[in-house]
Amino acid sequence: MITGKNYIGKELSAKGSDTYHTFDPKQNSDTEWVFHQATKEEIDAAADKAHDAFQVYKMFSGAKKATFLEAIADEIEALGDPLIQAYTKESGLPEGRANGERGRTIGQMRAFATLLKEGSWVEATIDTAQPDREPMPKIDIRKMLLPIGPIAVFGASNFPFAFSTAGGDTASALAAGCPVIVKSHPMHSGTGELISSAIIKAAERTGMPDGVFSNLNSSGNEVGQQLVMHSKIKGVGFTGSINGGTALYRMANDRKEPIPVFAEMGSINPVIILPSALAAKGDDWAKQYAGSIMLGAGQFCTNPGLIIGIKSTGLDGFIATLGKEIEKLEPSCMLHPNIHKNYEKGKKELSVQGGTDTVAAYESNVAPNVAQQKVLSVNGSNFLKNPKLHQEVFGPFSIVVRCADASELQQVLDKLEGQLTGTILGNEEEIKKYAKIVDALQGRVGRIIFNGVPTGVEVCPSMQHGGPFPASTDSRFTSVGTSAAKRWVRPVSFQNWPAESLPDALKDENPLGLSRIVNGKHTDAKI
Ligand code: NAP
Helix, strand or coil: CCCCCEEECCEEECCCCCEEEEEECCCCEEEEEEEECCCHHHHHHHHHHHHHHHHHHCCCCHHHHHHHHHHHHHHHHHCHHHHHHHHHHHHCCCHHHHHHHHHHHHHHHHHHHHHHHHCHHHCCEEECCECCCCCCCECCEEEEEEECCCEEEECCCCCCCCCCCCCHHHHHHHHHCCCEEEECCCCCHHHHHHHHHHHHHHHHHCCCCCCCEEEECCCCCHHHHHHHHCCCCCEEEEECCHHHHHHHHHHHHHCCCCCCEEEECCCCCEEEECHHHHHHHHHHHHHHHHHHHHHHHHCCCCCCCEEEEECCHHHHHHHHHHHHHHHHCCCCECCCHHHHHHHHHHHHHHHCCCCCEEEEECCCCCCCCECCCEEEEEEHHHHHHCHHHHCCCCCCEEEEEEECCHHHHHHHHHHCCCEEEEEEECCHHHHHHCHHHHHHHHCCEEEEEECCCCCCCCCCCCCCCCCCCCCECCCCCCCCCHHHHHHHEEEEEEECCCHHHCCHHHCCCCCCCCCEEECCEEECCCC
16 A cells, blocks of 8 residues: 555654655546655654664575565565556656566565575685785785665666666665665656565564664655755665756765765667668668667667768668658657656757757657657767757657768767667677777767667676766776665774674675685685
């Protein structure tokens, strides 16, 4: 049942008088659910509980924390249809997408549980003492990764499950040993409350301390900002707009004790289509890209917003087919009237820039909040002159840039800001022939793709989801895949520490059977 209350640890609480509704974009009306915005007192209570819970939770073994994550996955599954109904109502996304995203969220939780049970991710590194070393004896030093403390998580509007309440940020922080306080997304607070109830049930069932998880409602910036500024919060995970992410990043850096903010923000995900791809499969790529641009009403951070090629009849053919194919596709409902309004505004603004031509524009009548797709094209020289054309338009929108030659294509890449992904469509010989272009692309992205589409982000240890600013605030880390846990830990060295008091990961006997680096060599043996 959706109560509209906050979870302060396991307590449901509604002390404040400020309330808001979530919105059903398909019905174009408020939902029946009323949410109580968290008060300052409730924020403090959640932070105090998280602080206390941390002292206990951080001491739990990986295996015990894994039972918690597995229980979360089970409890989310047990929520059944009402969860799917809340998701579709608050997001306008179809049931198939809801089911797929729930599967991904549950799979993600279980993947972190597996990581914890194996345990080697803590990077135990041991340099044993050499008492006889000349001219100075060498002391025993052992290092591993330890959790940083309570984390504030800002869920994404476009992934109510996989990047929100129990999404990658929450799963990775809990796996790392950090309690989590979620700032619920105002567009899907009902879905968030149901998921929170599953996390709280799982915490109680597996003996986790009260305060290991809290969920605060808010519509407006205040609650999130108070959370980021709270002295008991030690890190922030965020997915959303460049404005929101950078505002929170700056605030966290201005704190008396600055804390890390891992924000995943905007990206236009450049795609370079090389001559062989145009010659061999131009029409196929055009069809695939029409689908990729339209996926989820274009509301993916990996949406291909920029396609770049060298002027040729092949490129003209590609552009014509892309236009034809994308106009055939049915437009779909966006997440919220504000996102739809932003989409329409961005689309209009870019469409009137000098030198742009319309390739495709869906113009039939549509229901409220439905995004009509659009594709523009522009010459390389006009694109280079106009930074407005480099901006993300969040929705089913893309620009094809027609470059005069490879050198202009390289200049276009050099002008782009950091991106989550970059794609090359071509053949293996072209990867060598256009090595400078490939290198320029690689320098700007977190994931470089050969002959594929950027939408669809596999959750696995080798995934990098994060790129140079403004794609994310720290390109050294990923927000997808099990490596995401590395954002919430810091290395600590134990020097000359009594053997018995060392963490299990660093003990001579290697009781957890971890893969470690001992005196410079990878090994899972005892010392
Ligand atoms: P958003 O406006 O950045 O909001 C994300 C979360 O951050 C919300 O919970 C919001 O809370 C909070 N927030 C935003 N600015 C804040 C600030 N200055 N101080 C404190 N809290 C702040 O993103 P959104 O609602 O998901 O979508 C809006 C736009 O973001 C979209 O139109 C799109 O352009 C972009 N977006 C991009 C991606 C991507 O992956 N590239 C994904 C999603 C959205 P409140 O609303 O309660 O303040």
